[in-house]
Amino acid sequence: MRILTIPIKKTIFQLNIFGTNRNLQMNTFDQTLDAVMSLSQNERESLVEILQQRRIEEWRNETAAMVKESAIMYKTGQILPQTADEVIETLHSSLRLSDE
Secondary structure, eight states: OOEEEOOTTSSEEEEEETTEEEEEEOOSHHHHHHHHHTSOHHHHHHHHHHHHHHHHHHHHHHHHHHHHHHHHHHHTTSSOOOOHHHHHHHHHHHHHHHHO
């Protein structure tokens, strides 16, 4: 049984490999990286795959939430349909304003 829990924004690193429970308090990101580097190459590769899959899932959820919010805004008239040229001109205008 292998459990790897590495909350990057938190200070807890939990490592359960080969059935041994160890909870380690980590104070820094570097310490977390050091702990990861103590894993075997195969375990690190598995960790990378897990993190990539979780990031993909997170991106999908964020995108779905933005699409849902945009659909609501469109239905309530908060945003209006625009051509690509209109969107580009709006972006250019906002960039010109931010330069001033």
